[in-house]
Amino acid sequence: MTTLYNDPSTFMEDQLAGFLDAYADRLRGVEGGVVSTAPQDSPEVAVVVGGGSGHYPAFSGLVGPGLAHGAVVGNIFTSPSASRACTVGRAADAGRGVIFTFGNYAGDVMNFGLATQRLAAEGIDARVVVVTDDIASADEPEKRRGIAGDFTVFKVLGAAAAEGLDIDAVEAAGQHANAMTRTLGVAFSGCTMPGSEEPLFEVPEGHLGLGLGIHGEPGIEDVPMLSADQLAELFVERVLTEAPEGAGRRVAAILNGLGTTKYEELFLVWGRVSALLRDRGYEVVQPEIGELVTSLDMGGCSLTLMWLDEDLERWWTADAYTPAFKRVASALPVGTADHTAVETTSAATEIPAAGEAGRALAGQVRAVVSDLAVLLEEKSGELGRIDAVAGDGDHGRGMLRGITAAQAAIAEVPDHAGAAAVLRAGGRAWADDAGGTSGVLWGADQEAAAGTLDDAAASYAAEDAVAAVQAFQDSMQQLGRAQVGDKTLLDSLVPFVDALSAAVAGGASLADAWSSASAEAAKAAEATQDLRPAVGRARPLAEKSLGTPDAGAVSMAMILGRIAEHLR
Amino acid sequence: MTTLYNDPSTFMEDQLAGFLDAYADRLRGVEGGVVSTAPQDSPEVAVVVGGGSGHYPAFSGLVGPGLAHGAVVGNIFTSPSASRACTVGRAADAGRGVIFTFGNYAGDVMNFGLATQRLAAEGIDARVVVVTDDIASADEPEKRRGIAGDFTVFKVLGAAAAEGLDIDAVEAAGQHANAMTRTLGVAFSGCTMPGSEEPLFEVPEGHLGLGLGIHGEPGIEDVPMLSADQLAELFVERVLTEAPEGAGRRVAAILNGLGTTKYEELFLVWGRVSALLRDRGYEVVQPEIGELVTSLDMGGCSLTLMWLDEDLERWWTADAYTPAFKRVASALPVGTADHTAVETTSAATEIPAAGEAGRALAGQVRAVVSDLAVLLEEKSGELGRIDAVAGDGDHGRGMLRGITAAQAAIAEVPDHAGAAAVLRAGGRAWADDAGGTSGVLWGADQEAAAGTLDDAAASYAAEDAVAAVQAFQDSMQQLGRAQVGDKTLLDSLVPFVDALSAAVAGGASLADAWSSASAEAAKAAEATQDLRPAVGRARPLAEKSLGTPDAGAVSMAMILGRIAEHLR
Structure with missing residues (x-):
């Protein structure tokens, strides 16, 4: 459960202050959220991510070169207001317009939608890219929720903006990334809001909630608990069934933990997911296994695939440097260390004959x-x-x-x-x-x-x-x-x-x-x-x-x- | 609890296979653990970290340029054997010797100690640097356990090795880092081993375990739960009381989460910790807030300070690039973005007089x-x-x-x-x-x-x-x-x-x-x-x-x- 807080009603503001203190060298706070202070070689379209708190590193942990230019921060699991989106959008705008991007939830759609109207009235070109990756949440793609696939879409938007593209092209890149992204998630246990005694929802003991969202929204069903291998098989089968039409065989992948399903468990599932994808002829490009979109102390995980084409692969693998996500290709020398090329083993000792x-x-x-x-x-x-x-x-x-x-x-x-x-x-x-x-x-x-x-x-x-x-x-x-x-x-x-x-x-x-x-x-x-x-x-x-x-x-x-x- | 596994008795091997699959571009598995495959400009002293599983990113997630050259991986919360340490040490050795570094636990001390003797018999100069940062675990510094301060010591060793220093100098750097590092931790809830129904230990409801280690080892006492601010005050007061003699006012800091105490809570505590340190004249250099040494799904956190001198500060802030820890100074452009220098606000509208x-x-x-x-x-x-x-x-x-x-x-x-x-x-x-x-x-x-x-x-x-x-x-x-x-x-x-x-x-x-x-x-x-x-x-x-x-x-x-x- 969430155990550390002062006044639960100011949890969001309090945690944001601590976050900004830790990253004062690269971010600054504005009314409603944070923006990157990193200078740009030439002005970029501003990508502004956002939504409720409780999902760190989404959203403020993803602000930095190559990814988001700003994040709008709402109360826990609550959409930030249109005014907050406007303040962050204005501060992030470098004169080339603002793209707000967020998961598909009613409050976010309304508030960010109003914000684009208000910014437009001030002469700032503002758009929205809504993420709809959760295949469990609805049959119609446009009605689906945004969950861990937020990250693939944000990453592509940030990389496209860093390339210097104009707002139409960056928006199109984000829409395309969303169209090629699919996620299925499961939950094992609910999360507890700061100051609450009881979890927000519960999964029956010995079961997992299939398709449960990141705030306990309706899923598909509660099914008896699966082994790591069985879960991997379920993930791969269901996500591949939803493959976009005409998609190829190269995919980006995220195995995302919701908070209390820890790294070793995720690696265990990943091993099987990877083998299954390989068996079916898929090639995974730079998978991410870890916590990218959490839900307080919720137990559970999800598999996200983004089907790649040449553009999406370039944007997915592009450098980025934020508090919680860093990819710097040049920091990892290519080639293989000579000294480890040959496996050394201790000399086997001959055992002499005994009497x-x-x-x-x-x-x-x-x-x-x-x-x-x-x-x-x-x-x-x-x-x-x-x-x-x-x-x-x-x-x-x-x-x-x-x-x-x-x-x-x-x-x-x-x-x-x-x-x-x-x-x-x-x-x-x-x-x-x-x-x-x-x-x-x-x-x-x-x-x-x-x-x-x-x-x-x-x-x-x-x-x-x-x-x-x-x-x-x-x-x-x-x-x-x-x-x-x-x-x-x-x-x-x-x-x-x-x-x-x-x-x-x-x-x-x-x-x-x-x-x-x-x-x-x-x-x-x-x-x-x-x-x-x-x-x-x-x-x-x-x-x-x-x-x-x-x-x-x-x-x-x-x-x-x-x-x-x-x-x- | 740990919910995802196949056969609990092969959990370690299974998760390691998945981990290696995800990082096949930079790491390779050897009997007993993993080693970095990144080429070195010139051969470095090999820093080999290790210990039981269940602490990710410690230990395998910290292998890569600028940090560890290899990690020895034991079963969950169980020291790896001397043989496993030897295999990893041999594979990581680039001809300049091996430093094994780990937290101070009986099994690790014995196994890594035996490994140094065996490697010495083969002509490989091997040393140990034992981390003893946990101020709650004993009065005598040399009897203290190693907890999140593992990270500061590993980081210094890795950076010193990357500078090309010889094994005596790298060992001395690590010993110095350990001498200047202090940690105090608390736990809110126990962790559950894969396949177990019950947590390994429990903290009484409404309490926190002060000074509890990372496997539920004895702490100081169970005290009634504190607010985030009170915890920050406790951390700062007790850790500063243990300041090394003659230490200065510049410190590295880690606010480490054990697994289910999540990011927003950590930032909340950090905000207060940072303010308290500032009030007392301390300057914090590049703090890390997040999960660096976990304990499965345990609830709790700790504050680590490493008092810096010129050398330690250079090693602490040096670049590193591993699966779970990345610091690349050049990726973060210096200076402040011009366009965000001036806060823009929407024009206040004059309200006309009504009838x-x-x-x-x-x-x-x-x-x-x-x-x-x-x-x-x-x-x-x-x-x-x-x-x-x-x-x-x-x-x-x-x-x-x-x-x-x-x-x-x-x-x-x-x-x-x-x-x-x-x-x-x-x-x-x-x-x-x-x-x-x-x-x-x-x-x-x-x-x-x-x-x-x-x-x-x-x-x-x-x-x-x-x-x-x-x-x-x-x-x-x-x-x-x-x-x-x-x-x-x-x-x-x-x-x-x-x-x-x-x-x-x-x-x-x-x-x-x-x-x-x-x-x-x-x-x-x-x-x-x-x-x-x-x-x-x-x-x-x-x-x-x-x-x-x-x-x-x-x-x-x-x-x-x-x-x-x-x-x-």
Whole structure:
């Protein structure tokens, strides 16, 4: 929701003042909006965009060289008045006339229409270019609303004006851009006006509003939520169905986020949209993925295509430099960097053949890893639930991802390899694939344990196992810098290593020693429920996490217990 | 919440593929992340940024000339592995070494630290610059987390590398930038991981989490929600308290949004931040207001200051050109456009003196307008509640804004003016200030009514009132293009005008005719509860709006009824 405001009734004026402060080097405020102060090589037709607030960067963020010369700013979701349009139009006019351009909404059509009449009476040639890109809003093209396609039309108008064309030609360019632009949008959640408790509208949970506009205007229908791929397919299919007659195969594209549908989600959808367009023989020219026409904190996105001809492509790709949209071809050197042309990779290390004992131990390690993969798949959900109390709930998934990667990497290690080589390969893969803190710890610690084992040894004793787990623990403490009692996996690992070491020193067999030590670990893991979590854990809900054991300590004890079964 | 995904476990890979597709002209993917393909005039030290996903444009959106040479991309909120860092580092290295730079989190510190060791073993000089800008996260500067101040440090490193400095000098520049950077952030709401039903954490309703990090890490405390101005004051006070020793008065600034705290809100806060800094003698150099380090759909924002010296200012303002951050000084012509240097305003029209009757009628109009301002203030809430059913609930506020503006404008009209001049001034002001559809309609219609009145007339008859309201209605229909039965104010206006006209034609006095006609209007307004709303109204909840009268028709009838009292 919109959470930051002072007096909601002056939200528009207050935010505009802050905006102008930030861009005082290139824009100035006039009654009713903003105009660019950038000098022009020769006077240009003034392109003045506008509409209600709440859509940033539309409209004031699009003022600058190569795009709009001014923006008329209304209250939130409310058309600015004709007088405001006139003030901005007069200030933006460089003697070659003014084109007001805006989305097709009743208030905007009336107010900008009145403004052209008033300016005409003062001797300023003023026109309107109304954007009607929203294919969901009406069957008749001229009745459609303007949504994210505002941007393609504004961009073409700005570029045509920057070329020095006269007002008839700039107007024609804008009308042509609008005729070639189509958008379909969806909404996932409504937006909240400054000072309101409730959203302006709602989309039923688990659904998306197909064809919903940028203020919650009527859409086509509420449909059950789609995956990113399904949404991409819907967008492409419906927008292509509305292709202008005789249009070619080169298109400009915008995947626009409405406010709370964020960049990573948009890129995800874009990947599929792009593939689908390519499959159908389309070539996309300089796509824009991001927030160009928003709607406060509304959730949703839209796909816009503008079918290009030679003129439209030149205007679409032309340079522009505004607070929120910058395209400067010369800033991006052409060609490919020589040094990145060749992919360098670390030299693959030849794994030497191990002795018989080393190969036998390697077989045991392989068997244990396979079994642990089964164990962690079974327990992933349970570990996640424990972790969710004090952490981000991904412990089970992270461990599963790690063991799965280790298992796959071990399968690639040749049969002649010893246990150290196998452990090392598994550890490296675990760290690579699981990532994060636990991934690097588990991975590096396995590599450390591997470092204590000699693959050429004639035989192994219980003391070798003690040395390996000790190295594992030392690495864990060195890298992770946690202490026993911090509610981490060390709380079960350290008692285990202590008990194992003592039992082996006392003459117990490895199988017996490991078995009794892992029982200690399980008790210690359970006891972490009475510990406060270490400072720096993902979420500090300390009072809630009291009474819940630590997920890392639990999974460590589980794994140690399962290994004990293999030693019997 | 994060709504768009396919398989949540491959979200990172899927979104990265879409990102690379969009920027194939300047970036390429390598195992573990992305690198810039822009050729370098001479080889540069490679700056490689990185961390978990979910923070776009950090980190991949900041790769390009003048900024980062590569980005290592981890799973959502999870450090990438050391291996991934190595692949990206190798691909980005141009023979002058690699600087990994990232926020201070345990997993990142471990993985990037391991990567530098592995690259060193291969003969690549690799360093780390750890960002520790979050003043809320710890007292000891070296223990602090990295949040939006990531950006100032990355920017300085990229600019220093682009200047051709050697790795020691670039590293020193980055360390210096970090030493001079301070951030304080707040969160209003948690973020939801792809595929999760519940947010990762929550901020109690009506509160903000002071000092919360970018993944919901522990903050300082939950405090009751602040206004935009109060938040700005808190930010400035606390960040300035942490000013580096001996620092000057020139600062770079970032007001960063975390995802759902949108641009207009940020500009609002910025306006106050900027004023406070100015008051305290600070000069802000090229502030950035927007989304540079996000956290999925988290609500919140932060203020970052980097205290500048000559070097840092040069690096901060240097050109850069990446998918999400572009600064190209030459694209913004210096100087001020001549044509906007002089503010043009429409010529003020001299208002001629009216006759005695015209002045008397003007007095009645003034009295009516003052009284209507009282009426609409009383009824604003009620009209809003009616409007909220089918519209956006702002009808009462819009009408009040209009009448208030009209009253103020009329007070400026000289006493010698007639009723037409007064009505015209009031109408123009109403339209200007209320904006939107109803503002332009009420304003233009009053101007139309004024057009039927002759301020020089010796006397006025009831027929003059009929002509004025008829003109008001005609203008309304022409501009608004609605019909009776569309559930708009015409549903009460048209029956009124019909009844008034018939009664006056039948010889009734204006007072009687208006009184009976306004009773008709009230009945008709009530009856709009059985009408479906006109197509194109703000919100289509047609089934809900059945049973509720139209707010516009109700306010129209109210106003007509109050005018009747003045005619008695």
